[in-house]
Amino acid sequence: GAGVSQSPSNKVTEKGKDVELRCDPISGHTALYWYRQSLGQGLEFLIYFQGNSAPDKSGLPSDRFSAERTGGSVSTLTIQRTQQEDSAVYLCASRLPTSGGSNEQFFGPGTRLTVL
Amino acid sequence: GIQVEQSPPDLILQEGANSTLRCNFSDSVNNLQWFHQNPWGQLINLFYIPSGTKQNGRLSATTVATERYSLLYISSSQTTDSGVYFCAGATGANNLFFGTGTRLTVIP
Numbered sequence: 001g002a003g004v005s006q007s008p009s010n011k012v013t014e015k016g017k018d019v020e021l022r023c024d025p026i027s028g029h030t031a032l033y034w035y036r037q038s039l040g041q042g043l044e045f046l047i048y049f050q051g052n053s054a055p056d057k058s059g060l061p062s063d064r065f066s067a068e069r070t071g072g073s074v075s076t077l078t079i080q081r082t083q084q085e086d087s088a089v090y091l092c093a094s095r096l097p098t099s100g101g102s103n104e105q106f107f108g109p110g111t112r113l114t115v116l
Numbered sequence: 117g118i119q120v121e122q123s124p125p126d127l128i129l130q131e132g133a134n135s136t137l138r139c140n141f142s143d144s145v146n147n148l149q150w151f152h153q154n155p156w157g158q159l160i161n162l163f164y165i166p167s168g169t170k171q172n173g174r175l176s177a178t179t180v181a182t183e184r185y186s187l188l189y190i191s192s193s194q195t196t197d198s199g200v201y202f203c204a205g206a207t208g209a210n211n212l213f214f215g216t217g218t219r220l221t222v223i224p
Contacts, residue, residue: 033211037157043202043214050209059211089157098209103147104164105212110157 002026004108006092012114013082021077021111025094032075033095033105034067038088046090049075051097082115089113118143118205122215129222134191137201137218141184145205148179149212150188153200162188162201193222 005024013019025032034046045059049069060066064083069075079086089112093105119142129135139150150162163170163177165186170177174193179186190197200219204212 031209035212035214042216043204045211045213048211056211091159093212095209102164103206103209104149104161106161107151107159112157 004092004094004106006090006108006111008111009109010112010114012116014116015084016081018078018080019082019113021079021090021113023075023077023092023094023108025073025075025092026106028096029094029106030072030097031095031105032069033093034075034077035091035093036088037091037110041088043091046077079113082113084115087113087115118145118207118213120203120205120213120215122201122203122218124218125216126219127221129193129220131193131195131222131224133193133222134189135193135220137188137190137203137220139186139188139203139205139215141186141205143207144181144184145207146181147206147208147210147212148181148186149204150177150186151202151204152197153202153217155199159202190220193220195222195224198222 032049048056064080067077089110091110092108121140151159165179167181174191176189200217204214206212
């Protein structure tokens with residue numbers, strides 16, 4: 001089956017603009033995670049959705065960052081008033097329900113965001 | 117959060133050589149994964165190995181959960197093995213904490 005997909009693959013924007021990044025998880029995966037990879041910070045967690053539970057937003061770096069997950073599937077990460085330090089690769093991962101016995105996460109190809 | 121220490125940070129090998137990469141965790145984890153990041157930035161799953169030993173071709177991994185470390189073995193290395201290797205751990209279904217990676221370069 002298809003893996004995790006993300007769009008766009010690349011996004012260049014101007015400082016101060018808003019951007020939306022999309023993630024389509026693997027079919028049947030109820031858990032979805034957003035991470036980002038930047039030169040200075042490595043790979044860091046942003047937000048986690050599990051089924052209908054309230055998301056774990058503990059990794060979001062500021063209130064300019066938000067995410068939604070509609071219908072338990074597709075997720076959108078929104079960054080408002082982008083800053084140059086937001087430049088990074090944003091990665092999405094998904095996982096089977098924990099009742100499936102494994103907590104293995106599978107990653108999409110990422111969206112490379114460049115803020116000019 | 118969980119601190120993850122990877123070693124070595126950089127490794128240069130002659131093709132055909134073997135290597136061992138190590139990952140130490142500051143706390144107990146029951147989700148532990150090894151990834152290879154390809155030149156396009158995609159994280160490729162190598163092993164899901166919260167404990168025990170697994171093998172896949174020339175790669176194998178061992179996790180000693182009680183001592184909070186994991187090892188990735190690469191045997192008979194090939195140039196296509198080049199890239200960055202990450203380990204990551206989590207408690208249960210929570211988010212993964214990543215190490216800073218080992219950059220492997222295999223020279224023909």
